[in-house]
Amino acid sequence: MNRNETLKIMAVIKAAYPYYYNNQSEEDLKTVVSLWQGMFEEYEYRLVSGAVRAFIASDTKGFPPSVGMVLDKLRLLTAPPELSEMEAWNQLSRAVK
Incomplete structure (x- = not known):
């Protein structure tokens, strides 16, 4: 997964959990994107996107x-x-046999 794809994933998470990301600075968000990109760089975007959407669909606690x-x-x-x-x-x- 590349940086642009990571940004798309993070946009979905931010849309699903808007209050969690309200008070984070630009630097905090850049750090989160860098972490996620590094952790998922060997995975295909469609798989990570599907996993994130599956998590959101089954989430009952309200945390990203x-x-x-x-x-x-x-x-x-x-x-x-x-x-x-x-x-x-x-x-x-x-x-x-």
């Missing part, structure tokens, strides 16, 4: 997401689906 919270959502969105117990047994059974 931290980097770690977005990373958790990213892992959920990108993790391969887990097998059900029955699917795992079927695969094990086929492998043994």
